[in-house]
Amino acid sequence: MAQQQPPIQSQQTSEPLLNVQRMQFWLEKVVCWGQAGSPDIQKDICLHLRRLQGFLQQLVSHINNMSSTTEAMKSLPFLGQFLGRLCWNPYVTADDTSRRLLFQCMWGLYSEHPSNAVERKANQWIQKVLCQLATEEDNAAVQELMKRMGVSPEEYHLKVLRKMVTLLQENIGKSCSSLSNINQRCSCESILATSEACVPLVTCPEAAPLIGALLQRPATCVRAALSEDFLDALSSAYLSQGASLEEQAVVSLWYHSLSSLEGAVLSLLESLLTNTGSTPLEIKQHVAKSLLPKACAQHCSIFLVTSDIFRSILKQAEGNKSIKFLIQTFTSCFLRELALLQPQEHVSLKAFFPQSPQSLLVPLLTLPSEMPQEAWRHHLNWISSSVQRLTEEEEEGDRDSGGSTRGHHKVYEAWFLLVQCGYWVQVTAQLLVTSGPEDFGPLLWLLTFYHHPTRRLHHRALQLVHAKEAWNHLHCLFLVLAGPLPVDRLQSLLTLMSPQPQQPLSPLLILKLLVNFAVFSQQQLSRSTKILQTVVDQSGLAGEAACVLHSLELRLNEESCVSSDSNRVHLRIKALQNI
Amino acid sequence: MEAMLKNVTSTVELLAVAAQSGAVEQWDKQTLSRAFDWARYCEHVFSKFHNVPTVRRIMETQLQLTNQGLQAALPGYTEISFSDLSRCQHLLLVGLLNNPELPSKIMEILFDITSNGNSKNCEYPDVTGLCSRIIQYKSARQVLSPLADLSAVGADAAVQGVMLMERLGALLSQGSEVCQIEHFLDSVLLGCEEAAQHFCLVIAAALLTPKNSTASHDFLLDWLQKKDSMLQHMYSALPTRLLKDVAKEHLKFRDAYCDVLKKWASEMEYSINDRVWVQPSSTTTVSFQKLTEHFLSLFEACPSLKEDVEKELSALKTSDGDFDVRGLSVWGDLLTALKK
Numbered sequence: 001m002a003q004q005q006p007p008i009q010s011q012q013t014s015e016p017l018l019n020v021q022r023m024q025f026w027l028e029k030v031v032c033w034g035q036a037g038s039p040d041i042q043k044d045i046c047l048h049l050r051r052l053q054g055f056l057q058q059l060v061s062h063i064n065n066m067s068s069t070t071e072a073m074k075s076l077p078f079l080g081q082f083l084g085r086l087c088w089n090p091y092v093t094a095d096d097t098s099r100r101l102l103f104q105c106m107w108g109l110y111s112e113h114p115s116n117a118v119e120r121k122a123n124q125w126i127q128k129v130l131c132q133l134a135t136e137e138d139n140a141a142v143q144e145l146m147k148r149m150g151v152s153p154e155e156y157h158l159k160v161l162r163k164m165v166t167l168l169q170e171n172i173g174k175s176c177s178s179l180s181n182i183n184q185r186c187s188c189e190s191i192l193a194t195s196e197a198c199v200p201l202v203t204c205p206e207a208a209p210l211i212g213a214l215l216q217r218p219a220t221c222v223r224a225a226l227s228e229d230f231l232d233a234l235s236s237a238y239l240s241q242g243a244s245l246e247e248q249a250v251v252s253l254w255y256h257s258l259s260s261l262e263g264a265v266l267s268l269l270e271s272l273l274t275n276t277g278s279t280p281l282e283i284k285q286h287v288a289k290s291l292l293p294k295a296c297a298q299h300c301s302i303f304l305v306t307s308d309i310f311r312s313i314l315k316q317a318e319g320n321k322s323i324k325f326l327i328q329t330f331t332s333c334f335l336r337e338l339a340l341l342q343p344q345e346h347v348s349l350k351a352f353f354p355q356s357p358q359s360l361l362v363p364l365l366t367l368p369s370e371m372p373q374e375a376w377r378h379h380l381n382w383i384s385s386s387v388q389r390l391t392e393e394e395e396e397g398d399r400d401s402g403g404s405t406r407g408h409h410k411v412y413e414a415w416f417l418l419v420q421c422g423y424w425v426q427v428t429a430q431l432l433v434t435s436g437p438e439d440f441g442p443l444l445w446l447l448t449f450y451h452h453p454t455r456r457l458h459h460r461a462l463q464l465v466h467a468k469e470a471w472n473h474l475h476c477l478f479l480v481l482a483g484p485l486p487v488d489r490l491q492s493l494l495t496l497m498s499p500q501p502q503q504p505l506s507p508l509l510i511l512k513l514l515v516n517f518a519v520f521s522q523q524q525l526s527r528s529t530k531i532l533q534t535v536v537d538q539s540g541l542a543g544e545a546a547c548v549l550h551s552l553e554l555r556l557n558e559e560s561c562v563s564s565d566s567n568r569v570h571l572r573i574k575a576l577q578n579i
Numbered sequence: 580m581e582a583m584l585k586n587v588t589s590t591v592e593l594l595a596v597a598a599q600s601g602a603v604e605q606w607d608k609q610t611l612s613r614a615f616d617w618a619r620y621c622e623h624v625f626s627k628f629h630n631v632p633t634v635r636r637i638m639e640t641q642l643q644l645t646n647q648g649l650q651a652a653l654p655g656y657t658e659i660s661f662s663d664l665s666r667c668q669h670l671l672l673v674g675l676l677n678n679p680e681l682p683s684k685i686m687e688i689l690f691d692i693t694s695n696g697n698s699k700n701c702e703y704p705d706v707t708g709l710c711s712r713i714i715q716y717k718s719a720r721q722v723l724s725p726l727a728d729l730s731a732v733g734a735d736a737a738v739q740g741v742m743l744m745e746r747l748g749a750l751l752s753q754g755s756e757v758c759q760i761e762h763f764l765d766s767v768l769l770g771c772e773e774a775a776q777h778f779c780l781v782i783a784a785a786l787l788t789p790k791n792s793t794a795s796h797d798f799l800l801d802w803l804q805k806k807d808s809m810l811q812h813m814y815s816a817l818p819t820r821l822l823k824d825v826a827k828e829h830l831k832f833r834d835a836y837c838d839v840l841k842k843w844a845s846e847m848e849y850s851i852n853d854r855v856w857v858q859p860s861s862t863t864t865v866s867f868q869k870l871t872e873h874f875l876s877l878f879e880a881c882p883s884l885k886e887d888v889e890k891e892l893s894a895l896k897t898s899d900g901d902f903d904v905r906g907l908s909v910w911g912d913l914l915t916a917l918k919k
């Protein structure tokens with residue numbers, strides 16, 4: 001018992017003690033800031049603004065935990081002086097968060113029913129300071145004029161603020177022409193100072209045009225750099241939706257600040273992966289709305305960073321089909337944005353996919369809708385054999401030099417590109433329905449590779465065997481149009497899909513094949529439904545089946561293939577969805 | 580008319596209550612919002628009728644009565660005049676914030692203290708956080724002002740110039756009498772010695788606003804011509820760059836500018852000790868060099884003027900004896916300086 005007490009006690013005493021010292025630190029800082037507004041002081045304030053907010057938040061809790069103002073003032077002797085000085089610092093009062101926290105601190109010290117002289121005085125002081133802040137004018141001439149012209153202070157200050165923003169915006173718009181002479185002074189030096197000054201204004205909607213102009217001015221001059229504090233403040237404000245920026249300004253922000261881009265990508269991933277109930281269409285709309293595909297199309301560097309993030313996420317979760325679908329959706333949105341760009345802005349695809357096997361780039365990045373349906377099979381055969389060749393090279397290289405990482409890398413990049421262009425994998429599954437025993441080979445190989453990229457030679461062979469088996473079963477089930485249902489086939493299929501520990505083949509692969517067979521084959525709808533229903537019930541993969549159906553529907557809607565088949569297919573999909 | 584008088588009277592009483600009595604304890608968000616709505620109503624009444632003498636007289640009489648009544652009822656009551664009504668909302672706010680019996684919940688509403696920063700949709704957006712917004716705008720201005728000292732006029736004067744032009748335009752379009760408008764300009768721009776420099780800037784800014792209605796500019800210029808001291812002040816205090824811009828836009832201003840420069844030159848005497856031309860003690864002392872700068876800048880703005888002025892100066896030099904010796908004729912020396 002006695003042993004337990006000291007740690008708790010030290011915890012209680014260490015916190016207020018820490019605060020008094022930190023109070024001293026912050027008080028000294030604030031006193032220093034109160035002196036003449038040199039650019040260094042401005043920079044110091046902007047540097048410390050975030051931490052000051054953290055400290056103020058602590059103060060708010062501390063004050064609210066105290067039972068009275070007297071107690072609060074006793075626990076932190078310089079509190080009043082500190083808060084008072086902060087009130088007159090425009091950098092602190094311009095920023096939404098710091099102003100709010102500051103007022104909350106002040107208000108925490110206001111006593112509803114003051115019990116002694118100290119508290120009464122505190123109340124008076126608080127009301128006086130707040131009143132002065134809101135109603136007094138520092139410039140007598142301005143005050144006179146306002147009175148005589150009958151202008152309200154709110155309207156006046158707002159107009160002047162807007163005018164200042166306009167003036168500064170125009171100044172930034174003037175491009176610098178001192179490219180030739182590096183020693184020549186230019187107006188770009190003010191850009192750094194202006195961006196620094198905007199740190200407390202990132203949440204002020206009136207300053208948004210200025211911030212947009214700062215972000216989007218062409219980066220022609222070496223001296224026209226933006227302050228790091230500014231970019232950090234802006235990106236955290238944007239992520240917490242405190243800042244309202246135009247589309248192009250957001251793209252520029254991501255271009256300038258790596259951390260804000262990463263934040264945006266991760267927040268997109270998070271929102272999509274936690275929302276497990278979204279349909280593929282909703283996911284696609286969400287991705288398109290996020291501005292990231294557009295930004296990627298406009299700036300190669302943004303796309304490269306985004307791809308890297310996707311790559312590393314995927315490495316940690318290879319089998320995760322939601323992530324794969326997200327990457328696929330993202331890439332198709334990106335390609336669409338790329339196609340919308342003006343011709344003179346076109347960058348070669350190689351720049352966007354530097355690590356991917358070059359021979360596969362154009363074949364995979366061509367959308368299926370850009371190609372006649374009859375050419376699909378040949379196209380996919382070619383792709384399949386190319387990738388097969390890559391894996392064989394890698395395995396040879398392994399045998400020869402005992403593990404060459406370059407070979408691994410190539411195969412992995414090929415697989416990643418395939419994931420990005422997942423629409424081709426969907427087409428593969430569809431074509432496997434209409435394949436015969438002679439030509440399903442390459443397609444099945446590709447499908448298996450998509451689901452199981454990691455090279456383990458022995459396993460791959462086994463996987464292919466199982467896949468062939470599954471395909472055979474499905475082929476029989478769905479091609480036998482008359483007669484009783486071959487139940488034994490169905491049973492074998494289910495066995496293949498059951499989650500055994502040694503199961504080399506992903507049940508999702510088989511499910512995908514199954515759904516495609518159910519939709520595209522000529523089998524009677526009632527029979528197909530029955531087969532699908534049985535499998536789904538017994539394997540418990542209802543959600544996944546629904547997902548496959550949705551994304552199939554989405555793809556077909558987009559491709560808008562006008563074949564006699566499409567209506568039939570759509571009807572079947574609808575019927576199957578109702579299971 | 581009756582209703583309007585009643586409403587204005589009630590609002591004035593409201594202001595008194597807000598500033599002094601403990602009745603504000605009972606106010607809630609809705610009451611606060613309505614109080615500001617009524618204050619806005621009064622401002623509207625003012626802007627509509629301040630130029631209509633008949634209505635104005637009636638209102639002023641009524642206000643006098645109300646003031647008397649309130650003075651009797653509340654000690655320390657400050658009178659409200661008709662022209663004060665133009666800033667009714669501000670007066671309401673000042674009154675409230677200075678009221679020692681102001682309840683904390685009103686403060687919380689005005690300063691938006693209880694929100695956690697995410698309440699974008701609230702029922703009374705105009706009063707919620709009103710003070711917080713004002714403070715935000717003022718602070719943002721202060722943060723940006725060291726950077727925004729770019730234009731010759733400055734943001735404050737520019738905005739005030741626009742406002743001045745707007746009000747002038749409104750007065751003219753309402754068909755007010757000339758003397759009334761002049762009275763308005765007098766009341767706004769004159770009578771405050773310390774702020775004279777600032778008001779010069781405002782006039783310059785006003786003259787530089789885009790020419791939507793030449794009538795307003797002309798009126799202002801005519802008025803300016805009659806105010807000699809203000810005019811003198813403008814020419815001597817404002818930077819030449821600014822004067823040049825204004826002269827470019829307005830012919831009358833340019834001509835007056837030129838006349839004043841010539842007048843200054845004619846007043847100059849040659850100081851043999853310092854070997855320069857100086858203006859003997861006058862309210863606005865301009866050096867010979869500055870005078871030259873003024874002329875040069877004027878010529879830059881209006882090249883057509885250059886020839887005429889030079890001819891005039893030549894003629895004046897001839898009348899002085901046409902000597903080419905320094906120090907004898909201010910016109911001669913001026914010509915020499917200008918030709919350099």
